Amino acid sequence: MLACDPIRFAALVGWRIIADPAALDAAPWPVSTEPGTSRVVRISPDDVFLIGATEPSIPGDAHAIVTPEHGFSGATISATQLADIGLHHIEWAVPATRPALAQGQIAGVPAKLVLDADGTALLLVACAAQHELEERLNGVQA
C-alpha cells in the first residue's frame, strides 16, 4: 500500500503501430488538436503506442500494422508517487536517466513506466490487469 496519494487509472485511446524501426523513426506523428494530450510511446524499436491522436500514416513501410489501441490504462504519477512505488513494488532498478521507458513487473503485474524529464511518469498497464495493479498499489479493492 502506498503512503502517497492513491493511483487512479483511466483507459487510454490511441493507435498501435508495428513497423520497420526506420519507418517509425521517420514517421510524421499526428498530434491532437488539444495541446499536450497526445504523445508517442516507443515501446520497442518496431512498436509505437500513439496516445490521443488521429490515425497515423507510416509512409516508409507498406506492411505496417496500424490499428486502434484501447487495451491500455494509464496513470500520470508524480515523482513522489514514483518513488513510493519504486520503494515498495519494484524489484528492478528504475532508470535514473530521463526521458526513458522501463518495462517489468510492478507489484507482480506486467507494466510500463514512461519516465519524463520533469520527474513525473506515465504508468501503463493492460486494461485486463488494471484492477490487480490498482488494488496492489492502493491496498484497496479496485
Add this chain to the structure above:
Amino acid sequence: MSRVVYDGTPIEYEPGDTLAIAAVRAGQHPARGGTLCLEGDCGHCVAIVDGTPWVRTCQTPCTPGTVVTRHPNGSHPSPGGPEHHAQVTVRHRVADHVVIGNGRSGSAAAAAARAEGADVLVLDANDGNEVVAVFDGPTVIVRTADGIDHLHAHHITLATGAAEVQPVCPGNLLSGIYTPRAATRLRAAGIDLGNVVTVGHELVTLLGDGRVSSVELADGSVLPCDSVVVDLGSAPRDVLARMAPEVPVTIVGAAGEAHPLPPPPKEGFLCTCGKVTVEDLDGVWNKGFQELELVKRSSLCGVGTCQGGMCMPHLRSFVADRSGAVPEPFRARPAARQVSLAEAAAGFHIDTFRRTPLHAAHERLGANLSKFGGWSRPWNYGDPIEEYWAVREAVSLGDVSTLGKMIVSGPDVVEALERLYPNHVHDIKVGRSRYVINLSERGHVLDDGMICREGDDRFLLSFTSGGASVAEMWVRDWVETWGLKVHVLDRTVSHGAINVTGPLAGELLRRAGVAADDHPKFLQHRHLDVAGIPCHVMRLSFTGEASFELHHQIDRSAELWDTLMDLGRPLGVKPHGLQALFGLRLEKGHVIVGQDTELDSSPRRINMDWAVKLDKPQFLGRDALIRTAKLPDERRLFGFTMAGPAPLEGSVIRVNGDVVGHVTSSWNSPLFGHAVLLGWQKRMPHANVVEIDGREARVSPVPFYDPEGARARM
C-alpha cells in the same frame, strides 16, 4: 521491577535483559534445554512470544507484560492465527555494496569500500537490520522493525564472525549448559551461575535430570556442578555465504577463517533443530548414504532453521572420520533465521488474474466466476444445463475475449506461416480461415487455433486462451530465427470477442443489423458493423452449432454484449459459461490442448493427422513426424460412451483389471442421456470395451454429435 509472563508465571527482569536472560535469571531454561549461546546462532531459546512461535528469545528485549510460552515438548507449535500474520511491508532498496556485520572486520570492509567511492550499506542485527537470506540477483533479505527490506546489491561482504561450537554428547539437551560468550553475558547481567565447571574436548557426558548436575570427562572423572561452560572453539558463521553460491560474496574476518573441526561425535543429539542423533547418522551411513549431502538429506541433519549453523562442524567431522576426507560445507537454504509466514510472503504476489471487458456484465448476470488460464471467467450463470440447451436449441452468448489474437503482416508472412504451421497456408483465400494446430520441433501439439487471411500479406491468428501467453514469443522467435520480414502484434488484451452460437445465431445477427446475405459462411470472416459496432466476424464452431465470433475493440464490449442480450431476449438468448462450453465441445469431439493432450502428444495420437500436410516441404515438427510415423505407437486418444453418471476427469481406464489410461474429459450429455468421454489407451491392443469406475464404457467414434458438421454450417 517489570515482569514478563513465562509459561503462565510472572517473572521479573532487569533493564537490558532479553527474554532468554530473564528466564535464566528466574532459574529457568528459555526453551526446554540445550546449550545456550545467547547470540542468535542456535535454536535453543526459541519460544512463542505474544502468540508468535519460533522467536529467538535471546534476541528479543523484555518489555512489560510480554507473554512467553515454550514450544510443546516433542512437537512443533501452531503457526498462530491470522492476528500473527498481519501484512508485512516490503521496501526495495538498492546499494552498490552491502556489508553484513558491523564488527571490526565489517567496519574495516565498509571503510575500504567507501574509500573507493562505493555507496555502502552496513547491516547488523544489533542495529535492527537482521539479514535472514541472500538470493541470486543478488538480493539480500533484511528483517527490520518496520518490515522486510529487499536489498538489491552489486557486491556483498560478509563479516558475520564465528559462532561457538556447541557440545554433542549424552546429556547435551539438559539445561544449565552455556558457551563461554553466553556465560560472560549472564555474569555481566549479574546472574550467579553457581558452581561452574568449564570443559573443552575432554567432555564425555553431561549428567543430570532436566538440569546438568555433573560432568564426566575423558579421564573418567566426574565433576559436580550447577552450570557447565563448554569451550569447543568456533566455526565460521557463514550460512549466508552458503545460501547463494552463484552470488559473489567476499568473506572477511573470522567468518572466512579456517577453524579446526571438533573431534568426531560419538553420541548425543547432533542436530538439535531436527533432533537428529549420532546414532541416526550412523544408521544412514551404514545404509550407503556416504557423502555429506546424502547424509544431510537422508537424516535431515542440517535442514532445520539454523541450516547447519550449529551442526555443520560436527557433521563434517562425522563424515571426515568415516570417509577419510573433510567434506566441503553443504549449501544453506533460506531463511537463516526463523521468519513468520507473513515475513516470508512479504512482497510476493499470486499470479495476476486478468479480467475481460465483460467482467462487470458477468457479475450482473450472477456468474460464478472461476480463475481459468490466467483469467477470471464465468464457469456458469447458475444453471449450466439451461445454458447448454440455449446453445443447442436457440442462441447463446459466450465471452471468448480470452482467446489469443495476433495480427501478422509483412512480405514474408506466407512463408513464415507455412513454416510455422503443419497445414497449408498459401491457398487460404482472403476472407477465409482454416483450423490449425501448432507443433513443436519434436512434432508434439503445443496449441491450436485459426488462421484468418485478411489480405495477401496480412493474417489474423488465433490461439487458445492458455496458449496466448506464449504465442507472441513463439511466432517472434521463429520469424527472427528464420530472418523473415514479418510484423507481429498481439491483440489478446486489446480485442474482445463474443461468440454468438446456436441455431438462431444468424437470426440474432440479423436483428443486430447484419443482413443474412452479409453473414460470413462457415470458415469465412468479414468486417461488419454489428449493432453499429465495428466487428471482425468469424464463422466457425467450437460448440457444434452455427457460431459467429465477434471480435471488436474492448471499449465497445459491454455495449455489444448488452445489445445482443436485449435483441436476443425474444429468441431465448442466454449466456453460457465454461462448464456448458466444455460439454458442448466434448459432444463435438473437440480436444482441449493441455487437458486432452499430454506434453508429448503427436497429431497421430489425438487422431488429428488430417491437420498435418506432410507434402509440405517444411514446417515445424515435420522431420519428427516423418521419423516417428514409422514407429509403432500404443498411445491413442479415444472417445467413449457409458451410462451416467459421468466419471470424474482423471478416472483410471482399465482393461481386464489392468490400468491402460485415464479419462481426460467427461460430461453427462443432456442430449444423449448418457456420458460422453475422451480418454487415453496407452497399451496395445486397444480395447473396444473398457472399465471406468467399475462400470463398462465403450469406444465410440467422435464427434459424438453431428458428425457431418451440418449444424455448424446452418
